[in-house]
Amino acid sequence: MSGPKKLHVKSFGCQMNVYDAQRMADTLAREGFVETETIEDADLVILNTCHIREKAAEKVYSELGRVRRLKDEAAHHGRKVTVAVAGCVAQAEGAEIVRRAPTVDLVVGPQNYHRLPDLIARAAQGERVVDTEFPVEDKFDHLAPASAAATRRRGVSAFLTVQEGCDKFCTFCVVPYTRGAEVSRPAAKIVAEAERLATAGVREITLIGQNVNSYHGEGADGRPLSLAGLVAAVADVPRIARIRYTTSHPRDMDDELIAAHRDLPQLMPQLHLPVQSGSDRILAAMNRRHTCDDYLRLVERLRRARPDMAFTSDFIVGFPGETEADFQATLAVVEDVGYAGAFSFKYSPRPGTPAAERDDQVADTHKAERLARLQALIDAGQDRFNESCVGRTFDVLLEKPGRHAGQLVGRSPYLQPVHVTAEPSRIGDIVAVTVTSMGGNSLFGHIVAPGERPPANIGTSAIAHA
Ligand code: SAH
Ligand code: SF4
Ligand code: F3S
Numbered sequence: 001m002s003g004p005k006k007l008h009v010k011s012f013g014c015q016m017n018v019y020d021a022q023r024m025a026d027t028l029a030r031e032g033f034v035e036t037e038t039i040e041d042a043d044l045v046i047l048n049t050c051h052i053r054e055k056a057a058e059k060v061y062s063e064l065g066r067v068r069r070l071k072d073e074a075a076h077h078g079r080k081v082t083v084a085v086a087g088c089v090a091q092a093e094g095a096e097i098v099r100r101a102p103t104v105d106l107v108v109g110p111q112n113y114h115r116l117p118d119l120i121a122r123a124a125q126g127e128r129v130v131d132t133e134f135p136v137e138d139k140f141d142h143l144a145p146a147s148a149a150a151t152r153r154r155g156v157s158a159f160l161t162v163q164e165g166c167d168k169f170c171t172f173c174v175v176p177y178t179r180g181a182e183v184s185r186p187a188a189k190i191v192a193e194a195e196r197l198a199t200a201g202v203r204e205i206t207l208i209g210q211n212v213n214s215y216h217g218e219g220a221d222g223r224p225l226s227l228a229g230l231v232a233a234v235a236d237v238p239r240i241a242r243i244r245y246t247t248s249h250p251r252d253m254d255d256e257l258i259a260a261h262r263d264l265p266q267l268m269p270q271l272h273l274p275v276q277s278g279s280d281r282i283l284a285a286m287n288r289r290h291t292c293d294d295y296l297r298l299v300e301r302l303r304r305a306r307p308d309m310a311f312t313s314d315f316i317v318g319f320p321g322e323t324e325a326d327f328q329a330t331l332a333v334v335e336d337v338g339y340a341g342a343f344s345f346k347y348s349p350r351p352g353t354p355a356a357e358r359d360d361q362v363a364d365t366h367k368a369e370r371l372a373r374l375q376a377l378i379d380a381g382q383d384r385f386n387e388s389c390v391g392r393t394f395d396v397l398l399e400k401p402g403r404h405a406g407q408l409v410g411r412s413p414y415l416q417p418v419h420v421t422a423e424p425s426r427i428g429d430i431v432a433v434t435v436t437s438m439g440g441n442s443l444f445g446h447i448v449a450p451g452e453r454p455p456a457n458i459g460t461s462a463i464a465h466a
Helices: 015-029 054-076 087-093 095-100 110-124 148-152 187-199 227-235 255-263 280-285 292-305 324-337 364-389
Strands: 005-011 033-035 044-049 082-086 106-108 129-131 157-161 204-208 242-246 270-272 310-317 341-346 393-401 407-411 417-421 430-439 442-447
Touching: 005 015, 015 033, 015 044, 015 087, 015 110, 015 157, 015 204, 044 054, 044 087, 054 082, 054 087, 082 087, 082 110, 087 095, 087 106, 087 110, 095 106, 095 129, 106 110, 110 129, 157 187, 187 204, 187 227, 204 227, 227 242, 227 255, 255 292, 280 292, 280 324, 292 324, 310 324, 310 364, 324 364, 341 364, 364 430, 393 417, 417 430
Parallel strands: 005 033, 005 044, 044 082, 082 106, 106 129, 157 204, 204 242, 270 310, 310 341, 417 442
Antiparallel strands: 393 407, 393 430, 407 417, 430 442
16 A cells, blocks of 8 residues: 555643654654554554653553554554654653554654654664753754644644753753753754744644743843743734743743733733742742742732733642641632732652652652632632633634634634634634623623734723722
């Protein structure tokens, strides 16, 4: 059987992996690979993995069991399937994966995707390839200009990596080890990529990085540019109507970036700002380098700059040494900030991280019980936030067909999914929507002003500040 070779990339973990999956697909498109949604059809399966918690890392091996059966079945029909493991488990475990899972032909770390064509050729010769060499200086230079067709498939909202790696070394976290030291891309390359995305129909760009607000890439004048400067440069790209950035560290939120939320209408009033814990003792043990009060004052400053700012966060419960009193302080932060939503996790000891070595680990029963209490509080806050949107009118970027015929789903400025009745031709439009009800984590509403509105008129059209 001939025809183009087919590629299926399955991604786990964070937005960086989603973006990297597209990078890998672009690199391999030049080698004649076309993407397939159906894993059963693929000649090359790439599992793009996450190492952040034990559960995430272990998922790879159950997934590999399934892939092995597919591979055996294909071999039965004389078709060879190549299996690759990429992402953060690849970086962390390297050759161990090849030892543990005989079905794997190739292991490649996040720094080395530009070498995929060569690595695949070697695997085709029967070699079991492991490439987790680290660090690689030019890891961003190979970035393939995605074809307009490939980009168009990505829809109206896209991720754009501006920074990779982390120098913070929170004591619970594997990212500084799997993604390496902080590297920022030069602004000119980011703007060029934003222009390509805009040409292909993208209206909203989320600038991503493990520590995105520590961005300090080379600016047009050859000097380091801050994230605020970069956001302003991307805001100048025609047709880019909305900009977000994630994930931010509270320590790196500078005045210029806070002011950008006041001054730049393209910058959405929504921020994922993980606090992890409300206890100063635990924050210090986590090496977060800020107190609870620092964080609350930061939230306040952002709300002064942009009163309708919506915040989300990540929380870890059961960090080593966490007492009930520490946990109560975390619950208090949730009440104080009034989050629009949040992710919360049981602390998971990760190999090679300082916190995993501590002898005051919290029993799983306590972790589970605290997580349930925290999640109940977060869910209630999210419902309150969504309820406060009912009756308001704001701009919605229409992204894709909804579940029911005749329906489209888009995003509010605050990132909530909003369902409206509209023609598919309106995908990519930003329309004013009056929210009429909420259900689950989504809002429902109707379009009040038909017709394309100019990109300058984005943001909040008629928000009645609650
Ligand atoms: N760079 C981002 C997020 C990194 S990972 C930041 O600094 O916030 C995403 C989230 O996973 C973290 O915010 C944290 O809440 C959680 N996480 C990281 N390591 C963890 C671990 N060992 N156990 C449980 N949760 C963890
Ligand atoms: Fe991990 Fe902390 Fe870096 Fe975030 S800031 S990636 S939690 S080490
Ligand atoms: Fe996971 Fe790596 Fe992202 S560990 S969260 S895929 S940076």
